[in-house]
Amino acid sequence: MAMTRCKECGSDVSTKAGACPKCGAKQVRTSGCAWVVLWLLVLSVFAGAVTQCSGNEPSSKAEFVSATSHPVKPSYSVPSTDAKSLINGLSSSRNAEGSIIISGSSLLPPGTKVWIERRNSSGKAYAQSEVYVNQSGHFSSGPFSDKGMAPKEGPRHIGIVSYFNGAWQQDAVLSLVGEKGNKLPTTLLKPDDPEFPQAGGHLDVDRVVQFPPLSPETIAIDHVKSSKLFVQGHGKAVDTVSEIVTYFAKAPGFKPMGWSATKNESKWVITLDCEDGSARKKAQWEYDPKNGKVRYLDSLSKILSWLPAE
Numbered sequence: 001m002a003m004t005r006c007k008e009c010g011s012d013v014s015t016k017a018g019a020c021p022k023c024g025a026k027q028v029r030t031s032g033c034a035w036v037v038l039w040l041l042v043l044s045v046f047a048g049a050v051t052q053c054s055g056n057e058p059s060s061k062a063e064f065v066s067a068t069s070h071p072v073k074p075s076y077s078v079p080s081t082d083a084k085s086l087i088n089g090l091s092s093s094r095n096a097e098g099s100i101i102i103s104g105s106s107l108l109p110p111g112t113k114v115w116i117e118r119r120n121s122s123g124k125a126y127a128q129s130e131v132y133v134n135q136s137g138h139f140s141s142g143p144f145s146d147k148g149m150a151p152k153e154g155p156r157h158i159g160i161v162s163y164f165n166g167a168w169q170q171d172a173v174l175s176l177v178g179e180k181g182n183k184l185p186t187t188l189l190k191p192d193d194p195e196f197p198q199a200g201g202h203l204d205v206d207r208v209v210q211f212p213p214l215s216p217e218t219i220a221i222d223h224v225k226s227s228k229l230f231v232q233g234h235g236k237a238v239d240t241v242s243e244i245v246t247y248f249a250k251a252p253g254f255k256p257m258g259w260s261a262t263k264n265e266s267k268w269v270i271t272l273d274c275e276d277g278s279a280r281k282k283a284q285w286e287y288d289p290k291n292g293k294v295r296y297l298d299s300l301s302k303i304l305s306w307l308p309a310e
Contacts, residue, residue: 150221
């Protein structure tokens with residue numbers, strides 16, 4: 001496969017790729033077919049064959065959401081050179097299922113597209129959430145989990161990334177921060193080319209964020225989700241409950257809606273709300289924290305506790 005370098009971020013890109021897999025910048029391809037199509041378009045314009053349209057239609061759903069939900073305020077002020085970072089703070093919280101939500105504030109215009117990344121200790125990203133800065137300069141990620149399980153408590157590396165080009169940002173944002181962020185203080189950006197920092201850069205911030213402790217409810221849910229149960233008539237499952245639920249969720253007609261836990265004296269009852277066909281149903285398991293045992297309580301949870309081995 002022939003490779004070239006992205007003109008925006010310098011990453012290796014296939015000559016057949018339409019956009020850079022790292023920064024999203026469009027890649028120019030000059031095949032013979034492309035020149036023919038371009039020439040035909042030019043001819044059609046001069047011939048009056050192209051119908052004029054008013055307004056600019058967003059090129060993607062994400063761009064439409066950012067343009068309508070987060071219009072850029074003309075009063076936005078570029079951060080001063082005294083600012084230490086474009087990202088003022090990051091924090092984490094958990095949703096009802098124990099997944100992690102990353103929230104933060106920024107000195108970027110409303111509507112700016114950013115990636116929130118989970119990174120390992122060496123800085124390599126292994127999960128990301130695409131978000132847009134809101135009117136107050138804040139942003140929040142979608143829920144992060146570890147293969148369907150609640151991430152453990154402790155310090156974790158989080159990255160915030162944004163590129164300032166037409167492939168990433170709407171025109172209103174670029175008019176305020178400049179192409180390649182050339183209106184922003186260079187000290188707040190990571191240079192696209194370290195040898196020429198004045199040529200422009202992008203946002204790439206790495207912070208250590210403390211993930212909060214797991215609640216008793218989340219711990220009970222995770223015990224059920226990570227269990228491999230003995231199912232009467234089938235034997236011991238080779239897959240966890242979480243893996244089996246994920247498998248069924250790929251089939252049409254079944255949709256998990258959410259997990260919850262309630263304590264009944266010394267034991268927990270774990271409930272999965274779901275849609276099975278056109279009906280709303282509940283699958284329930286029991287977890288005993290004294291001995292760590294889990295058992296299914298109904299026919300639906302039994303189905304969701306076993307799959308035939310491949």
